[in-house]
Amino acid sequence: MENNNPFCPIRRQAIPSTEELQDEGDDDPLKENDISVTPVLMKRYPGRAVFLISSECAMYCRFCNRKRIVGKGWDPGEFFEESFKYLSSDTTIREIILSGGDPFMIQPGLLDDILSRLRTMQHIRTIRISTRMPIVDPVRMTEEHFRILKKHEPLWIVFHINHPLEVTLEFLENVKKFRNAGSAMISQTVLLRNINDCENILLKLFEALVAAGVKPYYLFQLDEVRGAQHFKVRLERGIRIMKALRAKASGLAMPQYAVDITGGLGKVPVDYVYLKGRKGKKVYMENLSGVTGAYTDDGQKSRCNKCGLCK
Numbered sequence: 001m002e003n004n005n006p007f008c009p010i011r012r013q014a015i016p017s018t019e020e021l022q023d024e025g026d027d028d029p030l031k032e033n034d035i036s037v038t039p040v041l042m043k044r045y046p047g048r049a050v051f052l053i054s055s056e057c058a059m060y061c062r063f064c065n066r067k068r069i070v071g072k073g074w075d076p077g078e079f080f081e082e083s084f085k086y087l088s089s090d091t092t093i094r095e096i097i098l099s100g101g102d103p104f105m106i107q108p109g110l111l112d113d114i115l116s117r118l119r120t121m122q123h124i125r126t127i128r129i130s131t132r133m134p135i136v137d138p139v140r141m142t143e144e145h146f147r148i149l150k151k152h153e154p155l156w157i158v159f160h161i162n163h164p165l166e167v168t169l170e171f172l173e174n175v176k177k178f179r180n181a182g183s184a185m186i187s188q189t190v191l192l193r194n195i196n197d198c199e200n201i202l203l204k205l206f207e208a209l210v211a212a213g214v215k216p217y218y219l220f221q222l223d224e225v226r227g228a229q230h231f232k233v234r235l236e237r238g239i240r241i242m243k244a245l246r247a248k249a250s251g252l253a254m255p256q257y258a259v260d261i262t263g264g265l266g267k268v269p270v271d272y273v274y275l276k277g278r279k280g281k282k283v284y285m286e287n288l289s290g291v292t293g294a295y296t297d298d299g300q301k302s303r304c305n306k307c308g309l310c311k
């Protein structure tokens with residue numbers, strides 16, 4: 001962070017501003033309280049659940065959509081037993097996302113216990129850990145953390161990273177250690193006004209991640225959380241940025257741009273629409289240079305081959 005530069009993109013993410021006092025938005029724009037099975041376990045989508053195992057973070061992002069619960073000094077551990085009980089009984093859950101707060105803020109031994117208990121549940125096949133600690137406080141990732149990750153491999157690690165300046169040597173060292181611990185790595189980025197709302201900044205970030213072996217997964221439109229609306233970028237601009245990125249970046253470096261619809265309706269992808277129209281069997285599409293061409297859409301009707309998977 002540059003101390004004397006008010007426009008420093010790291011500083012703007014971390015230091016409060018008077019703009020936060022504008023009373024727009026909602027404390028819980030995604031209505032996470034309504035989908036909570038326990039105070040620390042949420043289930044919005046079929047087959048998946050989010051488990052909040054920490055209430056603390058290494059840095060409090062000024063645009064956080066969980067401002068209402070992170071850094072408030074409460075202990076999620078009080079609700080672990082009822083959450084494990086639910087998780088072992090709901091065999092429809094195939095994937096669990098450990099979040100918070102930051103899961104790496106808890107004692108490594110406790111993280112080990114949580115992962116061990118989840119690994120005993122045969123129906124939970126995939127475990128994701130969402131974290132910002134390897135980026136904002138990389139030296140707090142210890143050899144013990146990586147030993148635990150190795151013990152429970154393969155895990156999916158989701159880095160929350162927003163700017164190429166966050167791709168530090170220390171972060172890249174962590175990426176290597178995650179890889180050696182058998183973790184698969186993806187990233188999520190929040191589109192932030194005057195911080196990263198430019199295709200060149202995002203291209204630099206996404207290409208740096210791909211070069212390190214991290215797949216950019218989501219670019220999120222800002223949630224309508226109270227006190228963060230000065231970070232909001234117009235959707236139309238976000239779509240223009242995606243279009244410009246697609247023309248310059250390899251597919252590996254393209255995340256999915258998505259909006260989490262206010263009110264708890266869930267995430268939906270948004271993107272520039274390349275399909276321009278149809279005339280009979282001809283569909284007209286624009287290519288990445290803006291030239292329109294045709295494709296003959298005359299495939300035979302599909303039929304079910306009765307494999308039995310949909311029963």
Ligand code: SF4
Binds near residue numbers: 100
């Ligand atoms: S790291 Fe995530 S949970 Fe923590 S303050 Fe930042 S956005 Fe919120």
